[in-house]
Amino acid sequence: MEYSDIIIIGGGAAGMMAAAGAAKVFAGSGDNTQAQPGRKVTVLEKMPRPGRKIMITGKGKCNITNTRPWNDFSAHIHPKPNPLKAAFYNFSTADTIGFFNDNGLETVIERGERVFPASHLAKDVVDTLVRAVSASGATVRTGCTVSSVSVSRDICIPGKEAERSMFNIRCEDGKEFTCRKLIIATGGLSYPGTGSTGDGYRWAQDFGHTIKRCFPSLTALVPEGYKNFSVRGSQPEGGRGTDGNTPLKGHTDRSLPLSETGASLAGNQLKNVSLTLFTDGTPVQEEFGDLDFTDGGIEGAIGFKVSRKCVNTIINGSKAAVSIDLKPAVDITALDKRIATLWQEIAADPRSRGKSYNDRFRVLLGKLLPATLVQGFRRCNQNIDHKTLAARLKNWKMNICGFVGYERCVITAGGVSTDEITAKTMESRLCQGLYFAGEILDLDGDTGGYNLQTAFSTGMLAGESAAKSILK
Ligand SMILES: Cc1cc2nc3c(=O)[nH]c(=O)nc-3n(C[C@H](O)[C@H](O)[C@H](O)COP(=O)(O)OP(=O)(O)OC[C@H]3O[C@@H](n4cnc5c(N)ncnc54)[C@H](O)[C@@H]3O)c2cc1C
Structure with a gap:
């Protein structure tokens, strides 16, 4: 002794x-x-x-x-x-x-x-x-x-x-x-x-x-459809509570493979965007700054900022969702006008001749979003056209179904x-x-x-x- x-x-x-x-x-x-x-x-x-x-x-x-x-x-x-x-x-x-x-x-x-x-x-x-x-x-x-x-x-x-x-x-x-x-x-x-x-x-x-x-905090938030849950059955519950046994509701193992949607978003780093967290449909936190889509889900400075409340929401059995405003510096009326002008310019461009609506819409998205984000944004927002685009750019909603657990969170x-x-x-x-x-x-x-x-x-x-x- x-x-x-x-x-x-x-x-x-x-x-x-x-x-x-x-x-x-x-x-x-x-x-x-x-x-x-x-x-x-x-x-x-x-x-x-x-x-x-x-x-x-x-x-x-x-x-x-x-x-x-x-x-x-x-x-x-x-x-x-x-x-x-x-x-x-x-x-x-x-x-x-x-x-x-x-x-x-x-x-x-x-x-x-x-x-x-x-x-x-x-x-x-x-x-x-x-x-x-x-x-x-x-x-x-x-x-x-x-x-x-x-x-x-x-x-x-x-x-x-x-x-x-x-x-x-x-x-x-x-x-x-x-x-x-x-x-x-x-x-x-x-x-x-x-x-x-x-x-x-x-x-x-x-x-x-x-x-x-x-519970894990400062961690990746997993949007619905971001991970390929079918690879290991349904939503995993492999996390654990303080007692080491109780499963942590919503825990999504970081190593779970990405879905096609997840793969199309992962790697994008968005600068100066707004992120609003919703609990059961009510906005509870809004942050402005940088957001990353990673192999885990939504991370980056503002992703982490809302993660504490978001994880809590999920563990408590409430519904969590986020809305990303990709154009926080412009109000929706101004953005609408800008999109209408761009749309006319694309229509008048001789290179648009013979192009389908979809092709021209992709050109429009390319003028408004980083090239690497276009496909992922499109996958997540399928029923939109040039008239409804402004609203979606300002309010890209995603349900959050889970979060990365202690295996890769920054803090308990x-x-x-x-x-x-x-x-x-x-x-x-x-x-x-x-x-x-x-x-x-x-x-x-x-x-x-x-x-x-x-x-x-x-x-x-x-x-x-x-x-x-x-x-x-
Ligand atoms: C990826 C990552 C990045 C981070 N970046 C930052 C940052 O840049 N800035 C910041 O402020 N914070 C950061 N943090 C958070 C910060 O690291 C922690 O909050 C801080 O280290 C906590 O210190 P601690 O001494 O309380 O615990 P720990 O650093 O976890 O130390 C606990 C120690 O206890 C030992 N221990 C545990 N059980 C036993 C046992 N049974 N017997 C003997 N020893 C035992 C462990 O081995 C460990 O060394 C980060 C965390 C992570 C995971």
């Missing part, structure tokens, strides 16, 4: 920052000086290297954080930002940038206030974190898959005064660890190949915590209820000495660096609070 003052399960963004924070408090300074002799901070990480997920962030470039002030930043945090506020102010965006700069990583701020390593290499972010944690005196033990967690005394009674508690941690290979303060930072369920397989939810439940329903929404966590310390209200940090919490952000900042802020606060409470 190996003893540490603080053990952190999970060497991801939150866990590594928690280790740096705890060791810094033990060292009694804000620098990278060694942890106070005799004090031990240990990270247990199941993968051969820490920070596996960070390596794939921001398409390998890692969007570390976002410099928007709290008032703007908080609008990008779900389901409610308040539980993050104390952690954010304790370790803000500027602190994150300072932390990486002080540890030798240059950063740059780009469009949308997004911060990246100047090298645009996620690997450099991981290396910097590993270096900083090791310089702080904390230890990272890789290849340690924690299989069970327990507390040695029955201290899980809310409101009871501090009893000296000991947490016991067992790994799959039989190794055992014990500690006074335990931080669970095992992440969510997305990209399980990175090590994030939701193990922490089970332990949180064992300690009496409520797990808010988990839901998790450990923040109502049961003290926001000023990240300590459990139900079990003294137990802390949570990162994606395991019921906190998820939009794309733009919000999720890593959430992991860094909650990790740092959990680490500092755990160490301070030992020194008290």
Whole structure:
């Protein structure tokens, strides 16, 4: 049995920052000086290297954080930002940038206030974190898959005064660890190949915590007819809920082949379009920006923005649909006029002589849409002519029948209820000495660096609070 003052399960963004924070408090300074002799901070990480997920962030470039002030930043945090506020102010965006700069990583701020390593290499972010944690005196033990967690005394009674508690941690290979303060930072369920397989939810439940329903967010939305469901029978339900068993309604495996319609749309990247999400026919969210059709379905900045609400709609058994406005800068009357003029020009063009209506209509579409989109748009909008085209360009409706699951979503929404966590310390209200940090919490952000900042802020606060409470 190996003893540490603080053990952190999970060497991801939150866990590594928690280790740096705890060791810094033990060292009694804000620098990278060694942890106070005799004090031990240990990270247990199941993968051969820490920070596996960070390596794939921001398409390998890692969007570390976002410099928007709290008032703007908080609008990008779900389901409610308040539980993050104390952690954010304790370790803000500027602190994150300072932390990486002080540890030798240059950063740059780009469009949308997004911060990246100047090298645009996620690997450099991981290396910097590993270096900083090791310089702080904390230890990272890789290849340690924690299989069970327990507390040695029955201290899980809310409101009871501090009893000296000991947490016991067992790994799959039989190794055992014990500690006074335990931080669970095992992440969510997305990209399980990175090590994030939701193990922490089970332990949180064992300690009496409520797990808010988990679901994939920042994920591809699958329009009806986009995938070839006949290849593997009907609509698959292969996703799973937090308990690992319950099928996730609407989950559509990313690897399911595209239908002919899907294949004709995939690869198109639409700039500056509008996307409106409908729940049971009612518009609930409208976004403007870039949208991509991919092998998964609808993605891109605005696809991801509406994905949280859309997935929720489907899981709740309601009907989800989207409408794309391909010409948001022009109103329908002006667009109608423009199409009428184009139609006359095409009719008057000598090259149109002898051409069928369909051929001329294709020429018209070619003048209004990117060439690669014409076929797919046509397939999805079969009963239109030049008179009804304007309305369809401004309101291209698609029913959404599913979404890509944890296998390829960016973030897990839901998790450990923040109502049961003290926001000023990240300590459990139900079990003294137990802390949570990162994606395991019921906190998820939009794309733009919000999720890593959430992991860094909650990790740092959990680490500092755990160490301070030992020194008290
Ligand atoms: C493709 C992709 C791109 C992304 N891009 C960005 C981006 O650019 N900017 C941004 O802000 N966010 C991005 N995110 C989100 C961001 O990566 C996560 O929110 C963040 O990494 C969460 O950090 P975490 O430490 O809480 O969890 P994780 O990073 O998931 O770390 C959890 C760690 O715990 C370990 N673990 C789990 N179970 C055990 C166990 N039983 N025993 C021991 N160890 C265990 C895992 O191996 C893992 O290393 C992206 C996510 C994905 C999937």
